[in-house]
Amino acid sequence: MSVSAPADTQPIPFPRKTRAEELRLQLADEIVRGVLAPGSSLDETTIANRFNVSRTPVREALRLLGASGLVEVRAHRAAVVARPSAAQLEGMFEVMAELEALCAGLAAERMNSAERRSLEDIHDELRVMIQSGDPQRYHEVNEAFHNCIYNGAHNTYLAEITLATRGRVQPFRRAQFRILGRLAKSHFEHDRVVQAILRGEHDIAASAMYAHIVTVREEYLHYTETI
Amino acid sequence: MSVSAPADTQPIPFPRKTRAEELRLQLADEIVRGVLAPGSSLDETTIANRFNVSRTPVREALRLLGASGLVEVRAHRAAVVARPSAAQLEGMFEVMAELEALCAGLAAERMNSAERRSLEDIHDELRVMIQSGDPQRYHEVNEAFHNCIYNGAHNTYLAEITLATRGRVQPFRRAQFRILGRLAKSHFEHDRVVQAILRGEHDIAASAMYAHIVTVREEYLHYTETI
DNA sequence: GATGATTTGTACGTATGTATA
DNA sequence: ATATACATACGTACAAATCAT
Numbered sequence A, B: 001m002s003v004s005a006p007a008d009t010q011p012i013p014f015p016r017k018t019r020a021e022e023l024r025l026q027l028a029d030e031i032v033r034g035v036l037a038p039g040s041s042l043d044e045t046t047i048a049n050r051f052n053v054s055r056t057p058v059r060e061a062l063r064l065l066g067a068s069g070l071v072e073v074r075a076h077r078a079a080v081v082a083r084p085s086a087a088q089l090e091g092m093f094e095v096m097a098e099l100e101a102l103c104a105g106l107a108a109e110r111m112n113s114a115e116r117r118s119l120e121d122i123h124d125e126l127r128v129m130i131q132s133g134d135p136q137r138y139h140e141v142n143e144a145f146h147n148c149i150y151n152g153a154h155n156t157y158l159a160e161i162t163l164a165t166r167g168r169v170q171p172f173r174r175a176q177f178r179i180l181g182r183l184a185k186s187h188f189e190h191d192r193v194v195q196a197i198l199r200g201e202h203d204i205a206a207s208a209m210y211a212h213i214v215t216v217r218e219e220y221l222h223y224t225e226t227i
Numbered sequence C: 001g002a003t004g005a006t007t008t009g010t011a012c013g014t015a016t017g018t019a020t021a
Numbered sequence D: 001a002t003a004t005a006c007a008t009a010c011g012t013a014c015a016a017a018t019c020a021t
Helices: A019-033 A044-051 A055-067 A086-110 A113-132 A135-152 A156-172 A174-178 A182-199 A202-225 B019-033 B044-051 B055-067 B086-110 B113-132 B135-152 B156-172 B174-178 B182-198 B202-225
Strands: A079-081 B079-081
Touching: A019 A044, A019 A055, A019 A156, A044 A055, A055 A079, A055 B055, A086 A135, A086 A156, A086 A182, A086 A202, A086 B086, A086 B156, A113 A135, A113 A182, A135 A156, A135 A182, A156 B086, A156 B156, A182 A202, B019 B044, B019 B055, B019 B156, B044 B055, B055 B079, B086 B135, B086 B156, B086 B182, B086 B202, B113 B135, B113 B182, B135 B156, B135 B182, B182 B202
Parallel strands: none
Antiparallel strands: none
């Protein structure tokens, strides 16, 4: 490997811990963003060359991604970006709805005032953004909204697996917010969740969130049907 | 709360016949069985020597275990068997109750007759074993009982994370079935679950399973208090 | 706080298994 | 079906970071 660092790669982002970890984050990001489409073959050597590292950290990153379900790794064969069956995706959405509903219900009971204020802030920010209509930015803040609720449930493990589930479904709902009018609809559903959480209404928060995820799932289904 | 019924029953993917995979299973087993106690340091070289392999597959196994939460891996430091705080354990039990309840509820709706028969068989087997009172064997069949319900939900992803959650709590409830009288009590709770599932009663199956897990958790708490 | 010992992180070579002709 | 090509699995060597003294 050459020592002279070509400037075509990103300037070293942050204090890097290990190359394997860096690669894991980078690859996960590219998978979630759709740069690496489901089914893509992830050749160790190719990736190693692309990032100017040896195959060792690449292998490690791929295994980690495999463990989190984002890529499929089989012995002696190239890893590929996971492409769950329709039934499996359906199952993931089903679980996601339950987990998100559970988070919302617990958040209604357990959020402290600072957390409730933070939730409102993010919610307001999203409302403003309906007008500007930047789907990418909306998507980011929408994630912050959901993360806020995960954390508000005050259950680390729950937050962890809910986030993981979301990440695993993500690659298959990318074009979600490009659908015009979806933003306003999404915000209306969010509003019901937020109001219930702020009032401390466990069941209503949970069912509102459940309904929201079901809608998200239906949007996904409609999208894939009409490609 | 449930959407439509996906027919998703594929066994979860952990397909590999490599040393790393063998090590992963072996180490996971030792952790769950308590041979490797929480907090134990997992030195790569030591493990490599113990199994007569190089560090490479050991590293891989440790990373995989880290991804599943059984061990804690930090950069440049030895991996250690995870030792969750009391609050984290509480959170895991909370999630486990929800997931198991979800599985039971869905199983009540979705199990086919062969699966229902299989559930009854395992349940009967457990009843017989109350007398013999072999805690280790009871534990094994008890796992089969729960796995049967996970699979009966016909949702691969749900089965996967429920099993993972169970595995993560396992190291901290080992002495569970040593408590005399617990076996009969456990079987009585199981019975309510089984009857509800066989009758296709979604909500009753779910709440009965929820109650069962809550009891298991309480037994755990009682145990740790009286060590 | 600095230095040596120890352990992890990465590179690379070779063996082995998989896929394709 | 056999052989050939090629990617992965593992071992070994060295670099870098941590910890013990």
